[in-house]
Amino acid sequence: MIRVLLVDDEALVRAGLRMILEPAEGIEVVAEASDGGAAITAAAKHRPDVVLMDVRMAGMDGLTALKELRRSADGPKVIMLTTFDLDDYVHTALRNGAAGFLLKDTSPRDLAGAVRTVAEGSAMLTPKVTKRLIDAFAGMASEGAGEARRRLSVLTDREGEVVRAVARGLSNAEIGRELAMSEGTVKAHVSRALAKLNLANRVQMALLVRDAGLT
Incomplete structure (x- = not known):
């Protein structure tokens, strides 16, 4: 409980x-x-x-x-x-x-x-909060695009699609509909991507995608 x-x-x-x-x-x-x-x-x-x-x-x-x-x-x-x-x-x-x-x-x-x-x-x-945070931080200093892309290169193609959708502020349900997968599968991809990238949450993930110039 x-x-x-x-x-x-x-x-x-x-x-x-x-x-x-x-x-x-x-x-x-x-x-x-x-x-x-x-x-x-x-x-x-x-x-x-x-x-x-x-x-x-x-x-x-x-x-x-x-x-x-x-x-x-x-x-x-x-x-x-x-x-x-x-x-x-x-x-x-x-x-x-x-x-x-x-x-x-x-x-x-x-x-x-x-x-x-x-x-x-x-x-x-909330996905909308994630998107607003990314927009708010758009003018702040960030790591180089090359380094951000190197970090993202550890992801599979499918994980990369999911991560880019997260960066757009989509919820797991919305990502599932867009990429034709179940919400549970989306959640699993997000969890694996966070672990591979050594990130704590979706906001950090989305900011990394933005740094890589992939939003």
């Missing part, structure tokens, strides 16, 4: 998240908190596997709480919730150890799926 802590300063938002997650198989909401400080206390008491937390809250904000929750290697995985206008916060959250970053309009199915993905040890980013 995946133990989840919900953190948001709006009671209605927490209630909505609870309604979505409680019926989901293998997920249990063990506690709620209304700000970052309360989240740290609740995490110490209830030992959740995953914390689903808003970025901006009255009192201690989510980014500050995230940094504290991730001080320990055995601390909970943290998924941050936000809206499109917070790209700077996305960057900071990833740097501070967030395992996932989702938009507040994420579907109930995808929300439960993200909790499971993060609990299993993988990173989870």
Whole structure:
């Protein structure tokens, strides 16, 4: 059973998240908190596997709480919730150890799926967030195209197709439809590519593709 802590300063938002997650198989909401400080206390008491937390809250904000929750290697995985206008916060959250970053309009199915993905040890980013991060970093210094292409050369042709689709911000389901493969097969290709490239998440993968000039 995946133990989840919900953190948001709006009671209605927490209630909505609870309604979505409680019926989901293998997920249990063990506690709620209304700000970052309360989240740290609740995490110490209830030992959740995953914390689903808003970025901006009255009192201690989510980014500050995230940094504290991730001080320990055995601390909970943290998924941050936000809206499109917070790209700077996305960057900071990833740097501070967030395992996932989702938009507040994420579907109930995808929300439960993200909790499971993060609990299993993988990173989870809404594809649209991935695309916006790439666009935001487009003007920043990057590694040379030749070196990026050398790194990508370890991939099979099929893995390369999947990785380039990830860089375009497509979800696993969208990639599957485009490349005529099952969603599970896409997920397997993404996992193998991340391992071969020694990358932590889809954003790093997409940035490498951009550096190689293959977007």
